[in-house]
Amino acid sequence: MLRNAIRKDLLLNGKQFWGLIPWFAWAAYALGQEHMGAMTAVSGALIGALMTVSICAREDKFHATAFLASLPVARRTFVQARYLLALVVGAVSMAGVAAMSAVLPWSVQSVAEAFEPKTLLLGAAVAGVSVAMLMPLAIRFGLLGVIGFFAVLQVAGIALLVLPVALGMKDVLNGLFRAAERGFIGLHGALDQPGTLLQTAAIVAMAVWVSFQVSVFLVERQDL
Amino acid sequence: MSADYALELHGVCKRYRGFRLDDVSFSLPRGYIGGLIGPNGSGKTTIIKLIMNLARHEAGEIRVFGLDNRRDEVAVRSRIGFVYDVPGFWDDQTLALHRRALGTFYPRWSDETFNRLASEFGLPLDRKFKTLSAGMKTKFALAMALSHEADLLIMDEPTAGLDPVFRRELLQRLSALLQDEGKSILFSTHITSDLERVADFITFVQNGRIAFSMPRHDLFDAWAIVKGDAAVLARLDPATVRGARQRGTGAEALVSDAASARRALGASALVERPRLDDVMVLMEGEAAHAA
Numbered sequence: 276m277l278r279n280a281i282r283k284d285l286l287l288n289g290k291q292f293w294g295l296i297p298w299f300a301w302a303a304y305a306l307g308q309e310h311m312g313a314m315t316a317v318s319g320a321l322i323g324a325l326m327t328v329s330i331c332a333r334e335d336k337f338h339a340t341a342f343l344a345s346l347p348v349a350r351r352t353f354v355q356a357r358y359l360l361a362l363v364v365g366a367v368s369m370a371g372v373a374a375m376s377a378v379l380p381w382s383v384q385s386v387a388e389a390f391e392p393k394t395l396l397l398g399a400a401v402a403g404v405s406v407a408m409l410m411p412l413a414i415r416f417g418l419l420g421v422i423g424f425f426a427v428l429q430v431a432g433i434a435l436l437v438l439p440v441a442l443g444m445k446d447v448l449n450g451l452f453r454a455a456e457r458g459f460i461g462l463h464g465a466l467d468q469p470g471t472l473l474q475t476a477a478i479v480a481m482a483v484w485v486s487f488q489v490s491v492f493l494v495e496r497q498d499l
Numbered sequence: 500m501s502a503d504y505a506l507e508l509h510g511v512c513k514r515y516r517g518f519r520l521d522d523v524s525f526s527l528p529r530g531y532i533g534g535l536i537g538p539n540g541s542g543k544t545t546i547i548k549l550i551m552n553l554a555r556h557e558a559g560e561i562r563v564f565g566l567d568n569r570r571d572e573v574a575v576r577s578r579i580g581f582v583y584d585v586p587g588f589w590d591d592q593t594l595a596l597h598r599r600a601l602g603t604f605y606p607r608w609s610d611e612t613f614n615r616l617a618s619e620f621g622l623p624l625d626r627k628f629k630t631l632s633a634g635m636k637t638k639f640a641l642a643m644a645l646s647h648e649a650d651l652l653i654m655d656e657p658t659a660g661l662d663p664v665f666r667r668e669l670l671q672r673l674s675a676l677l678q679d680e681g682k683s684i685l686f687s688t689h690i691t692s693d694l695e696r697v698a699d700f701i702t703f704v705q706n707g708r709i710a711f712s713m714p715r716h717d718l719f720d721a722w723a724i725v726k727g728d729a730a731v732l733a734r735l736d737p738a739t740v741r742g743a744r745q746r747g748t749g750a751e752a753l754v755s756d757a758a759s760a761r762r763a764l765g766a767s768a769l770v771e772r773p774r775l776d777d778v779m780v781l782m783e784g785e786a787a788h789a790a
Binding site (some may be wrong): 276279282283286287288290309311333334336337338339340344345346347349496497498 | 551552553555572573575579583590591599606640730747765
């Protein structure tokens with residue numbers, strides 16, 4: 276039944292995945308930029324996973340949720356399918372970027388770097404944690420949950436950009452961005468250490484597992 | 500509780516803010532058509548949602564073919580064909596793609612049956628769902644529900660968006676399903692004439708409670724509408740009066756014992772076989788009066 280649930284999502288939402296094309300166009304450009312490093316491939320995992328969650332939430336817009344819940348499938352199975360599909364599409368997007376880095380003549384990224392364990396794990400971590408945060412909202416509140424999630428991110432981002440400038444704290448803002456960048460690159464570098472790699476993998480797996488349990492809890496108690 | 504029944508509800512309760520479904524009990528034997536009637540907001544759709552486990556009941560028990568509708572939900576649903584009052588499918592996908600994506604969930608799905616029904620209903624499989632009229636959408640939902648050899652069809656207001664010709668055709672098809680294949684059907688409707696035509700059992704839902712649930716023939720044979728002067732109607736046994744209203748210079752009452760009304764009133768009042776809409780109107784008037 277899990278296979279049928281994934282197949283259903285792919286068949287009925289398949290066209291929507293063409294929406295990844297513009298992002299891949301940007302990735303083609305970014306692969307020519309020295310400073311991006313392996314982050315283009317990592318962001319591929321993020322975009323692929325988040326886009327899958329958003330696309331699958333469309334059934335809420337079509338009021339198809341009640342019909343789906345009337346099919347001879349446990350609600351938990353549909354949730355499993357969602358998580359699996361999001362993570363698989365994230366992985367495929369990341370692999371797509373790696374493949375582009377091998378093919379595009381202007382690419383300054385090496386395929387080997389994209390497939391390093393630390394890069395793969397960073398991609399999995401970014402995609403996994405993002406899916407873990409977004410999926411319960413998408414499951415409980417449908418498309419509204421997805422829109423709300425991105426709206427909050429947008430508002431927070433704008434506030435982060437505008438407020439420090441308005442308050443005359445532009446240096447603080449720059450410091451924040453630099454710290455975030457350093458933290459991200461630092462984590463990527465630290466993943467060379469087997470201990471850090473295992474710890475990160477365990478934390479991500481735990482986050483996804485907890486998120487999955489929350490989603491199942493919500494969906495099984497939801498009155499349609 | 501027995502597997503001889505397609506459906507059994509016993510003491511089912513569900514609370515929402517401002518509405519309570521209370522102690523709902525009724526059953527539908529295998530091979531019969533049951534109709535749920537009642538005014539808007541009385542709880543018909545909620546009952547159907549509870550049976551389908553789309554909403555969770557807080558007390559009581561629901562069994563479908565002897566199986567618990569929660570514990571055995573996958574097995575139960577594989578035997579149910581379901582038509583929701585507002586059919587929801589993927590607007591931007593064709594009917595053929597829906598068949599391909601959704602049919603595989605049912606162990607007994609038949610593409611052949613679906614294609615035959617689509618042809619009979621005039622459904623264009625290459626059209627997107629959003630381009631269909633409301634009636635066509637219901638027909639598509641029906642085709643989906645009838646294509647996996649369901650033993651029980653549950654339909655919430657299935658005839659609401661349909662033209663009279665197709666409505667009549669649908670009802671004939673439902674009756675044929677029973678005769679040919681021994682299926683059971685439960686459907687809710689506001690169109691009481693549909694139930695008078697095909698239902699074997701009538702369940703009347705009123706303010707979240709079951710006002711009555713009985714075989715249609717028992718209802719029409721035992722119950723009656725009594726018309727006459729208000730003074731004459733006052734001689735009726737109050738225990739049998741289920742509703743009454745003033746009408747012009749006279750009055751009319753719904754009684755649950757036609758024979759005793761005839762004995763009590765003789766030729767001084769008119770005792771008629773009731774119609775379902777009379778039953779609904781008079782019982783609803785009584786409930787409003789009591790409130």
